[in-house]
Amino acid sequence: MKHPVVIVGAGLSGLHAASKFTDKGIPCRVLEARDRIGGRALSATDPNRPDWGNFDLGATWFWPQYENTIVKTVEALHVETFVQYTEGAMLAEQSHQEAPKRFVLPDNPNALSMRFKGGVQSLIDAIADRIPQRVIERNTQVKAIQIDKEDSIVIETELTDEKREKIFASAVILALPPRIIANHIEFSPSLSSSLHNALLDKATWMAGQAKAVAIYDRPFWRESGLSGFVSSRVGPLQEIHDASPEHGCGALFGFIGIPAKIRKELGENEIKEMIIDQLSRLFGDDAQNPETILYKDWSNDIETAVEDDWEPLRNFPIYGPEKIIGQWQDKLFFAGTESDSQFGGHLEGALRSAETAVDEIINLKN
Numbered sequence: 001m002k003h004p005v006v007i008v009g010a011g012l013s014g015l016h017a018a019s020k021f022t023d024k025g026i027p028c029r030v031l032e033a034r035d036r037i038g039g040r041a042l043s044a045t046d047p048n049r050p051d052w053g054n055f056d057l058g059a060t061w062f063w064p065q066y067e068n069t070i071v072k073t074v075e076a077l078h079v080e081t082f083v084q085y086t087e088g089a090m091l092a093e094q095s096h097q098e099a100p101k102r103f104v105l106p107d108n109p110n111a112l113s114m115r116f117k118g119g120v121q122s123l124i125d126a127i128a129d130r131i132p133q134r135v136i137e138r139n140t141q142v143k144a145i146q147i148d149k150e151d152s153i154v155i156e157t158e159l160t161d162e163k164r165e166k167i168f169a170s171a172v173i174l175a176l177p178p179r180i181i182a183n184h185i186e187f188s189p190s191l192s193s194s195l196h197n198a199l200l201d202k203a204t205w206m207a208g209q210a211k212a213v214a215i216y217d218r219p220f221w222r223e224s225g226l227s228g229f230v231s232s233r234v235g236p237l238q239e240i241h242d243a244s245p246e247h248g249c250g251a252l253f254g255f256i257g258i259p260a261k262i263r264k265e266l267g268e269n270e271i272k273e274m275i276i277d278q279l280s281r282l283f284g285d286d287a288q289n290p291e292t293i294l295y296k297d298w299s300n301d302i303e304t305a306v307e308d309d310w311e312p313l314r315n316f317p318i319y320g321p322e323k324i325i326g327q328w329q330d331k332l333f334f335a336g337t338e339s340d341s342q343f344g345g346h347l348e349g350a351l352r353s354a355e356t357a358v359d360e361i362i363n364l365k366n
């Protein structure tokens with residue numbers, strides 16, 4: 001190959017694709033708009049207590065009974081995992097007027113959710129460690145992709161200092177949300193209108209969501225027989241889970257049930273106060289003073305969400321690969337979780353779509 005394969009996006013999918021090419025000795029470059037890798041896999045620490053470890057603000061779980069590719073990857077990379085804490089009763093909050101009700105759920109070994117020790121960042125870092133450092137270029141936003149007169153692929157990037165750079169590629173893997181591709185990258189020649197519209201139609205999984213993690217010195221709710229799992233119609237958190245590390249401090253995470261537009265009006269501080277009220281209502285006075293609340297509103301993140309993602313999803317979107325015909329055929333390949341028809345939306349889908357794109361390119365070059 002005259003030029004490397006260029007992978008756009010250093011989320012789980014792009015990184016996995018790069019590690020597969022590296023294993024096979026095929027030159028590649030990964031271009032990443034953010035100053036960090038991982039995309040929707042994001043772990044953060046409590047700034048006051050970094051010793052308490054990482055907490056997930058994006059993806060948290062995988063499901064080993066169904067998801068073979070992530071199991072294989074985790075085992076190959078020796079990433080340590082543990083079972084989501086679910087012992088004890090759950091709480092259901094129906095209305096402001098009624099006290100939360102306590103239920104004990106039956107054990108369901110088929111619903112086993114696994115977490116990563118050190119957060120999902122451990123998986124991202126383990127994959128990135130397999131790729132030579134120079135391959136991943138951060139702060140490099142892809143703005144345009146062209147086919148020039150010599151039929152070469154030319155990628156135009158913008159760096160943080162607004163400097164533009166041109167990069168030649170033998171093939172391009174787009175490992176980023178379809179709506180981000182359609183809204184932020186200019187193609188010359190243009191993508192067919194049916195392909196462009198299909199990309200716009202594919203809602204980015206979880207892009208309209210916000211997640212909060214309240215961190216405490218210990219998982220005190222377990223002392224009163226509670227699992228930390230809550231389903232709430234009152235909010236602001238509509239679904240809460242134990243997010244404590246395997247040992248040590250305690251944490252509860254929740255998805256915020258307030259639509260993105262209203263969240264923007266309320267602002268982060270007001271929402272955090274509402275969260276503390278809710279956690280105190282559910283778990284008592286111990287919940288009143290978290291060490292910190294980590295908060296991430298993905299709808300504000302321009303590398304993940306576009307305005308169309310602000311509307312709450314009514315149904316699970318239909319995900320899967322897009323067919324490319326015409327001049328872009330055999331030049332452009334889609335990865336990213338939304339490109340996988342079976343596990344689209346999940347970490348598993350990000351890994352599977354990367355493997356599909358890598359195989360397609362290898363088969364083409366042979």
Ligand SMILES: Cc1cc2nc3c(=O)[nH]c(=O)nc-3n(C[C@H](O)[C@H](O)[C@H](O)COP(=O)(O)OP(=O)(O)OC[C@H]3O[C@@H](n4cnc5c(N)ncnc54)[C@H](O)[C@@H]3O)c2cc1C
Binds near residue numbers: 059143
């Ligand atoms: C709150 C939340 C909770 C979730 N929970 C789970 C869970 O528990 N289990 C699960 O399996 N999945 C979960 N998911 C989904 C999971 O995070 C995703 O499926 C997965 O991380 C997607 O990986 P990806 O590589 O396909 O895309 P992304 O992670 O979105 O990566 C795309 C990358 O492309 C980069 N990029 C964007 N534009 C450009 C550009 N123009 N130029 C260069 N780079 C660009 C981005 O910065 C990003 O790094 C959750 C997601 C969220 C947000």
